[in-house]
Structure formats: structure tokens, C-alpha cells
Amino acid sequence: MGTTQLETVPEPKYWHLKTVLVDALDSEFTVGEILPNERELAARFGVARATLRQALEQLELEGRLQRRRGVGTTVAPPRMGVSVDPTQGEWPGVGGETWRTVGCVEAAAPAAVAAILGTDGDQLVHTVRRERMMHGQPVATELLYVPPASVPDLPGDLTPAAHAPAVLRELQMLPLAGEDRSVELGSARAEDAKQLDRLPGAPVLVVTTRYVSAGQVAAVAVATYRADTCRLTFGGTGPEIALAAS
Numbered sequence: 001m002g003t004t005q006l007e008t009v010p011e012p013k014y015w016h017l018k019t020v021l022v023d024a025l026d027s028e029f030t031v032g033e034i035l036p037n038e039r040e041l042a043a044r045f046g047v048a049r050a051t052l053r054q055a056l057e058q059l060e061l062e063g064r065l066q067r068r069r070g071v072g073t074t075v076a077p078p079r080m081g082v083s084v085d086p087t088q089g090e091w092p093g094v095g096g097e098t099w100r101t102v103g104c105v106e107a108a109a110p111a112a113v114a115a116i117l118g119t120d121g122d123q124l125v126h127t128v129r130r131e132r133m134m135h136g137q138p139v140a141t142e143l144l145y146v147p148p149a150s151v152p153d154l155p156g157d158l159t160p161a162a163h164a165p166a167v168l169r170e171l172q173m174l175p176l177a178g179e180d181r182s183v184e185l186g187s188a189r190a191e192d193a194k195q196l197d198r199l200p201g202a203p204v205l206v207v208t209t210r211y212v213s214a215g216q217v218a219a220v221a222v223a224t225y226r227a228d229t230c231r232l233t234f235g236g237t238g239p240e241i242a243l244a245a246s
Contacts, residue, residue: 034073101164109125180209
């Protein structure tokens with residue numbers, strides 16, 4: 001049998017360097033320690049800075065490194081498990097959640113969200129911003145999109161401070177038929193990166209949740225989790241599922 005094309009492709013230089021860097025992280029550095037700058041690391045390992053940067057980006061994606069504003073690249077602590085189980089028939093904002101409501105505005109939803117909601121692309125929807133805290137640090141930021149049709153009895157003269165609580169309260173009046181979630185890898189937008197103390201473009205895990213009532217999608221939540229510190233878990237009784245490489 002002949003050799004396939006895949007078998008003849010050499011291992012990328014940055015991938016081999018990543019393995020070497022992992023050994024160095026395990027033997028020479030401690031959690032929180034700042035790595036030497038790129039010029040010093042490139043000289044030490046005899047590689048181009050572009051190759052080094054690719055390896056560092058991969059290690060950040062895998063949760064071994066963190067890039068911090070004004071600090072540099074540090075060795076990351078082990079990821080914490082963050083449950084994203086369905087809430088068993090509860091709307092956002094109900095019960096002892098780890099989420100904190102930040103505010104609410106009326107704005108057009110992104111095209112992908114509008115398609116899920118079945119709204120026009122330029123229709124204004126109630127957009128509630130929330131953040132999730134664990135162990136005193138932000139691990140996720142979320143935008144909850146609620147079309148006016150889902151909360152028809154919402155008062156029209158709400159103050160900014162009362163807007164989000166009123167939307168959540170009206171949403172909770174609906175019978176929740178079910179919810180489902182999808183997860184994908186993404187890059188942090190500027191606003192999310194600021195809230196999560198990350199750099200724009202840093203790897204994140206994006207969890208999209210559809211809330212269904214009376215046979216229709218009544219709300220959509222898009223939560224952005226730090227990929228370097230979070231290990232998303234599903235199922236309280238089953239095995240833990242790591243959605244980011246560790």
C-alpha cells in the first residue's frame with residue numbers, strides 16, 4: 001500500500017516547539033510566573049519569532065498560558081469546571097445563579113441571533129447584559145436577546161435601572177417548554193475582552209442557548225466564556241466533558 005499524502009506532511013515547526021515549551025513550563029515555571037519576552041524565548045529555542053508566536057497562541061488556546069494587559073504572558077492555573085447544564089425549567093435570573101445583571105438596552109440583534117428568533121434584522125430587541133463570577137473573578141459575559149413579542153406587557157416608561165429587571169420578570173411569566181445549547185470556539189470581541197480582562201481576539205468558548213415557550217423561541221442567550229480558565233461541563237451525574245483542550 002502506498003504512502004498517503006497526509007503521512008508525508010512534516011510536523012509544523014511551531015507544533016514541535018509547543019511540545020518543547022510544555023516541558024519547560026512543567027519543569028521551570030510556576031503558576032502565575034511571567035515568561036521571558038518573545039525575543040528572549042526565540043533566541044533560547046533558536047526559532048523565528050513568528051514560529052514562537054504560533055506556539056504561544058496554541059498554548060494559550062489550550063489553557064496553559066494567559067496574556068494579561070500590562071503584565072505579559074504568564075503560566076495559567078488549572079482550568080476550573082463551570083457547569084452549563086440546562087436550568088431545569090427556569091428562565092435566566094431565577095434561583096441562586098452565579099450570574100449578575102449589568103444592564104439592558106434596545107438594539108438590533110446580530111443576524112445569526114435574529115434568524116433564531118425569527119425577527120427582522122433591523123428590529124429592536126431587549127438586550128440584557130449579564131456577567132458570571134466564580135471565585136471572585138469574571139469567567140463569562142452574556143447577552144440575552146428578548147424580542148418585544150415575548151414580553152408584550154412590559155411598561156413603556158422604564159428607567160435604565162429598571163429595564164433589565166422588568167424584562168427578566170416578564171420573561172419569567174412565560175411557561176418555559178425547554179432549552180438547548182450549542183458550543184463553539186470563538187475570539188473575544190473588544191467589549192467582551194474588556195469585561196473578562198482578556199485581550200481582543202483571545203480564544204473564548206461561545207455558548208448559545210435557545211429558550212422555547214409555546215412552540216416558539218422566546219429568547220436567545222449568547223454567553224462568552226474565557227477559554228483559558230474555564231472547562232465547561234454538562235450533566236451532573238454523567239462524566240465531565242472538557243470542551244477545551246487541557
